[in-house]
Amino acid sequence: MQRYSLFSLARNALTSHRNWQAAWRSPPLRDHYDVIIIGAGGHGLATAYYLAKNHGITNVAVLERGWLGGGNIARNTVTIRANYLRDESLPFFVKSVQLYEGLGRDLNYNIMFSQRSMIDVVQTYPKMRDLKRRMLAMDIYGSTYEPISVAELRRRIPSLTGGGPDSRLPIIGGMVHPNAGVARHDAIAWGLARGADDYGVEMHQNTPVEKLLRRSDGSIAGVATPRGDVFADRVAVVVSGHTTTLTETIGLRLPLRTYNLSAFVSEPVQPFIDVVVNCPDSGFYLSQSDKGELVIGGATDPQQSFRRGIKESVFEETVSGMLELFPSFKRLKLLRQWGGSLDFAHDASPIVSKCDVPGLYLSCGWWGGFKAVPAGGLTLAHLIATDQPHPLIESFSLDRFNRLDYVIESGLTSTR
Amino acid sequence: MLIITCPWCGARDESEFICGGPEKPPRPENASDLSDGDWIDYLIVSPNPTGWLAEKWWHANGCGRWFTLERHTVTHEVRPFSGDDVSGEAVSGEGKHASHP
Ligand SMILES: Cc1cc2nc3c(=O)[nH]c(=O)nc-3n(C[C@H](O)[C@H](O)[C@H](O)COP(=O)(O)OP(=O)(O)OC[C@H]3O[C@@H](n4cnc5c(N)ncnc54)[C@H](O)[C@@H]3O)c2cc1C
Ligand SMILES: [Zn+2]
Numbered sequence: 001m002q003r004y005s006l007f008s009l010a011r012n013a014l015t016s017h018r019n020w021q022a023a024w025r026s027p028p029l030r031d032h033y034d035v036i037i038i039g040a041g042g043h044g045l046a047t048a049y050y051l052a053k054n055h056g057i058t059n060v061a062v063l064e065r066g067w068l069g070g071g072n073i074a075r076n077t078v079t080i081r082a083n084y085l086r087d088e089s090l091p092f093f094v095k096s097v098q099l100y101e102g103l104g105r106d107l108n109y110n111i112m113f114s115q116r117s118m119i120d121v122v123q124t125y126p127k128m129r130d131l132k133r134r135m136l137a138m139d140i141y142g143s144t145y146e147p148i149s150v151a152e153l154r155r156r157i158p159s160l161t162g163g164g165p166d167s168r169l170p171i172i173g174g175m176v177h178p179n180a181g182v183a184r185h186d187a188i189a190w191g192l193a194r195g196a197d198d199y200g201v202e203m204h205q206n207t208p209v210e211k212l213l214r215r216s217d218g219s220i221a222g223v224a225t226p227r228g229d230v231f232a233d234r235v236a237v238v239v240s241g242h243t244t245t246l247t248e249t250i251g252l253r254l255p256l257r258t259y260n261l262s263a264f265v266s267e268p269v270q271p272f273i274d275v276v277v278n279c280p281d282s283g284f285y286l287s288q289s290d291k292g293e294l295v296i297g298g299a300t301d302p303q304q305s306f307r308r309g310i311k312e313s314v315f316e317e318t319v320s321g322m323l324e325l326f327p328s329f330k331r332l333k334l335l336r337q338w339g340g341s342l343d344f345a346h347d348a349s350p351i352v353s354k355c356d357v358p359g360l361y362l363s364c365g366w367w368g369g370f371k372a373v374p375a376g377g378l379t380l381a382h383l384i385a386t387d388q389p390h391p392l393i394e395s396f397s398l399d400r401f402n403r404l405d406y407v408i409e410s411g412l413t414s415t416r
Numbered sequence: 417m418l419i420i421t422c423p424w425c426g427a428r429d430e431s432e433f434i435c436g437g438p439e440k441p442p443r444p445e446n447a448s449d450l451s452d453g454d455w456i457d458y459l460i461v462s463p464n465p466t467g468w469l470a471e472k473w474w475h476a477n478g479c480g481r482w483f484t485l486e487r488h489t490v491t492h493e494v495r496p497f498s499g500d501d502v503s504g505e506a507v508s509g510e511g512k513h514a515s516h517p
Contacts, residue, residue, distance in 0.1 A: 244464040245466055253461045257464050303437075304469060304471075304489055307490050343464075402456055
């Protein structure tokens, strides 16, 4: 692999940048691999990378319907945080943030990870109680959450001029999560792909999987694609949002529903917000990108959807919530909007698991799964390599539903 | 914005309604005879098609009636429910998942 450094940059500048190696190869598709990973998003690529790096399994094909890193990882608002509540989830997300801290160096790729803190703007007492409870739980697992006063909140976010004592929902305080930050979404996908490629993993773009294939004994045999059938004893479905579309081809029923989540950006402006601002009671969050655009997100669509776009009513609600707290943003022009299909499990926690089909592995239910990319890949790779769940994902197994043993985070994260 | 036809009030703006999630098969009469797997399947597994989906809607800010319609999950077209009418009983009455960066 060609290493990236100041020196290689200077050397390639001398030849007008014409001699850079491709970041990954495009080898011909073979008909047999040890492992097939369906989906070249963050989770699929991280799984391939850690399979090779930690377990020495390199005869691996990642099959991608469109182009590498063109799914939700390209559409997300890049917030990385670990302010969860449950003993089942907290260690996983804390680990994921820690892995992000070392990922750029590990991959020799500038992932532009900026641990700039997330600040919650709290406007109701139930929300404040919920966040304080998280603070205590997070303390046990080595992550930080700290209350701040309204005055300090306004000092750190000067453009936050709404939510005064006379407003409908006055601001009552804030919480700071200093471990939180943002990273460059494309760089995560490209850096992981380049790292996996270096170990010999193959990435095949424009290769949609149409069907899963089973042997007569019920175990997984491989996948059917328009480029021919491809066989492997172990297949991982890592297709974010489209999991049921694939598992239905072998009659596997999963407690998942797909929703559209959208975001939009403003025109670029001078730097003026240096943290991720989350306003759970008003239903939106935002951060400012390096280009100066405000990146803004809100709630999912209120009903199931595979349509990737923005729903007018969701957009209006998000903007009106934002303008109550940031009235000066009325003057901002909005540039682009988009959406992505995400699947939600019945308890809204992720599923990283084996299933009834021997050799078939699932990683799904990631509706805030950009932050989870490194730990999701690490643990799924462990599961594929050893057929045993990594301790961090034992609670995210599919059979938790048979025991009605839900990991309920969302009742707390998402009640407004 | 969708235009939803309430069987009582006629065509109205989507903002008057709350979506109650997909229509489910009728509750098994013999629940205690079912295997755990079948019972849990009934409880938590819902259809998730890329296509037409039978869905419960509640005219919450109108006449209050629950009814079933079909909506296409890709185009968001809406059409009348073609199956048996099992209206009257709410499913989960769920809302949307609120913001979460
Ligand atoms: C608007 C928005 C904002 C978000 N904000 C955040 C955030 O701030 N923080 C956070 O942590 N998370 C966020 N998320 C969630 C996050 O983007 C996803 O949870 C995460 O990207 C999902 O994992 P992935 O990267 O593997 O998915 P993807 O990038 O979607 O990868 C799945 C891949 O599978 C491919 N695929 C699908 N079907 C097939 C098939 N049949 N055959 C072959 N390939 C197939 C797709 O083309 C895709 O490339 C956001 C999502 C959206 C939509
Ligand atoms: Zn009505």
